Amino acid sequence: YIYTKPSPQWCVRQWQKTVPSDYKALLALGPSTQFFVSINAVPKTRANNGKLNQPAYVALPPPLRARQNCPVDFSLSVKDLDGDRVRCRFARADRGECQNGTQHAFIKLDEENCVLSYTGNAVPGQYFIFLMAEDLIPVPTISRVQDISPLSSVPVHLSLSVEEWTSSCSNEPPATQGTPEKNAVLYALPYQEVKFSTTYNSDLGSVLEIAVVGPPDLYRVNFASVGHSATLTMAWIRSENNLTRLLPICFVANTNSLQSELRCVWLFQKRIKTLPAGTELTCGETEMVLVLPVASLTEISLPELQLNSPTCSVTYNSTYLTAHISFGNCGTRAVHSGSELVYTNTLKSVRPYTMISRRPSLILPLACRIPAVQVKGPHLAISTPTERETFGDIRFWIEFHLPGQGPLARFTSTPQFRSNFLLLGRARRQEVVGTGSNTTTDITIGDKLKQLDLYVVSNCSVDRAEMVVSSCIESETEDFANSQPILRQGCIVSNDTLEVITTTTTSKVFRLFVDKMVNSGSTMYVECVVNLCITTMASDKCPDLCTSTSSSS
Structure with missing residues (x-):
């Protein structure tokens, strides 16, 4: 996912790396970016319960934004599975926790509550904040213990963009x-x-x-x-x-x-604890069957046990509890996990709302994992052709033409427009909103353009292939440092653009009313994200991103 604010753009890159519990090093992120990490999570036995300590967790927020002369607080979200008190502080270069220990004068930190305060007194720009989160064993407020050493410290790196602002701090x-x-x-x-x-x-x-x-x-x-x-x-x-x-x-x-x-x-x-010895969960074609030894359900009230839906009964005798759990009933849910289809249900204790009991309760998740090769039976294999096998060697490109000119001039000279405005609601996606008059245009050098046709073109010649344009942005500069959306999630975002209806399924044409667009320069760059789609059945349709609907098998 690519986000546009703060400018120019940013995205999340995720990876895992196993490092020592006491670690200081530069980590490479791509070919040109490095950042310094300092971790002190050496295993320690907790003095209050003798268990191994677990470091604190700190949630990483999206890049933070603030306005010049407008103070704002940012509350960081922290958790500790041991119930410890979590304290945040600035990283210190003298301890080897960061390479640049500069603390910005316009950033204050409430260490005990992990709240960053921006005073508003910063010039516009992007700033980086390096913190350490520490967990400390909580002590009673009446305790005379003064020096409590943290059990661990983990890094927190934040980005703050300060933007120009001259209005009131709304x-x-x-x-x-x-x-x-x-x-x-x-x-x-x-x-x-x-x-x-x-x-x-x-x-x-x-x-x-x-x-x-x-x-x-x-x-x-x-x-x-x-x-x-x-x-x-x-x-x-x-x-x-x-x-x-x-x-x-x-x-x-x-x-x-x-x-x-x-x-x-x-x-x-x-x-989740391991299943008791003697438990059997059998996955069939239409149901799962659970057999559970009653002897393993110590102090569990058997009459209180139910599946997700009480319409499917749970039976038991003095030896075993048995449940026949239909994949299409009993509250069974189907979810996709990678290439597998997983049917899930839960056997749990359900008590009347008016009953308060100290007896233990049961929550036992049940799952049957169906590999992709068993979608319709144990011997049916599914193979998906590669993109090249499906579409051939494909190229995409963008063209600009004056209305009434270009390879699809027969559609753009007297155009019909489709409404797929994001602002008008997604139910309008397939409506024809009007027919333009003859718009064949001739211009001379020095004339100001009012309309321009954007062609998104592919060389695909496969029958039933359809082009799906998910997004387009335009910018005055080639690096798209500052850009404006034309389409987002298949929907046109403003009334300065319309889609021209054509009978060509592997190309799209959009009428740009350039005199209404934000771009005020003499040059415009456009970038689009496109896909080709072929449905599994000829009667189906490719997904319509603007309405989030599809009819594919």
Whole structure:
């Protein structure tokens, strides 16, 4: 995912590297970027319980934004599985924790609460802040212990962009009800999908994006910015992984000049005990069958045990508990994990709301993993052809033509336009909004262009292949340091662009009303993200990104 604010652009790059518990080194990020990391997480036995200490967790936020002369606080989200107190402090060069220990005068730090305060007194620019997060065993407030040494210290690197601002310090876009609360913990059982939505309102300009930093395989779908409101849905499926037990997800809403309050939630991968000896879970073609020794359910009330849906009964006798769990019923959910289809259910204790009990309860996740080669049976293999085998040797390019000229002049001279405005709502994607008059144009040197046709072209000649243009941006400079969107997620973002309807499926034409566009220079560069699509059945349709709909098998 590429985000546009702060300019020019940024993205998240994720990787894992095993390093010693006491580590100081430069890490390379790509061919031209390095950053210094200092970690002190030497294994220590905790004095209060004799267990091995676990370092603190600090959630990494998206790049922070602030406005000149407008103070703002940034609350960092921290967690500690041992229940320790977490303290944040500036990294110190004299301890070898950073290479440039410059502390910015306009940044203050509340160490005990891990809150950064920007005073507003900074010139516009990008600044980097290097912190260390330490965990300390909590002591009673009446204790006379003064010198408490941290058990570990881990680095926190932040980016702050200060932007020019001459108006009043208006409020940032607030999150609305339904967005998870700050520092909320969402529990994830094996193969369970954790899903939530975020919504922001902005009275000072539309929300351009909801920027997210989260764990690998985090899905971000259905972004919509209509009027003053913007929404985004996020989902994560817990498959087999080597990730930490606590996984943060941080997000902010960006407008052209404002950023919302930082908000982070935490995914907690609950540990599951191994199944008792004698347990059998058999995966069939249409159901899974659980056989569980009753002797292993010590002090568990058997009548309270249910599956996700109580419509499927759980039977038991003095020896075994048995459950026949249909893949299409019983509250069974199907999720995709890599190339596998996984059916999940949960056997758990369900008590009346009015009952308070000290007896132990049971939560037992159940999963049947169906490999891709067994989609319709144990002997059906699925093979997917390569892109070259499907489409041949493909090239894409962009052309500019005056209206009524170019290879598709028969469509652009008397054009019909399709409405796919993001601002008008996604249900309008397929409506024809009008027919233009004859727009064949002749110009001479010195004339000012009012309209220009943008051709997104491919050399694909395969029947049933369709071009899908997901995004286009334009800029006055070749490096796209400052850019404006033309299309986002398949939708036109303003009324200075329309799509010309043609019968050519492997090329697209967009009418640009250049006299209305933000670009004020004499040169315009355009960059687009495109794909080719062929459905698995001739009767199906390729996905329409603007409506987030498709009809493919």
